[in-house]
Amino acid sequence: MYLSLHTVRQLLSVVDAIAGITDPQRFPESCLHSMCDLLASDSVTYHVKDLHTGKAHHVEFRRLSGPPENGFRPHRVTLSVEPFPTLHATVVFSRHARPFSDVEHDVCELLREPIASMLRRVRSDHLVDPALRDGELTLREQEIVRLVALGRTNVAIAHELALSPRTVAKHLEHVYRKLRVDGRTAAVARVLG
Structure with a gap:
């Protein structure tokens, strides 16, 4: 997999931001915008569900105010993260302009462990x-x-x-x-x- 220097810098910036999270509620406001930039997405959605308590949290960062005029369904990349059996998180990147490339899918996969690690760390703090x-x-x-x-x-x-x-x-x-x-x-x- 080849990544441009610009993409590597963006990826490191996002991973550093994720690593600095101490409260899982702050993850969306701290990281979704930069994650959206990383994959040149129109929007990114973060959904987390605690299977033990049934509590769910859903946040969306949208760069565009509404769907494009052409009405086509957006292209998506979904990242599922399960830091431990009772917690499931999903991050969905969407854009209308063009499909996500294989490299962009790989970059998305590189976010799995930093997000899982942050969620494990934050939970273990309690x-x-x-x-x-x-x-x-x-x-x-x-x-x-x-x-x-x-x-x-x-x-x-x-x-x-x-x-x-x-x-x-x-x-x-x-x-x-x-x-x-x-x-x-x-x-x-x-x-x-």
Whole structure:
């Protein structure tokens, strides 16, 4: 796949914006406009549904005020993101002028993991007991406990945080000592309390 330097810069800008999201409700206002620009779309729609609670959120960013005069159906690219089994998000890019190219489909696919990662991270932020955020655990230890609570192995945590598995194990030893627990299950039970 060949991407122009301009497209790579736009893609990196969008990925950086997604990575900076701390509240999933801010994702549409922070990123849909730049995602629309990235794929030269007329509109982009973001729909997310929590299958556990049944709550849904739907936002659309539209560059044009209405459909074109020719009345043809728009061309679409759909990106489905499932960061975990109980949450499903969909991003739909639409435009009337011309179909999306294979490269544009590939660029769209490159957004899947950053969006999924943001949704996992934001959700895991809510898993840690607020009492533990007040200094009992370091930020890195909190991050590791959140990933353990999501069912990640030491190797997966190491890969996600760019650490070695031994470093993750050492952090977990410190967590167990600070929380006065014997292992992963007990640490997660304490955190989710």
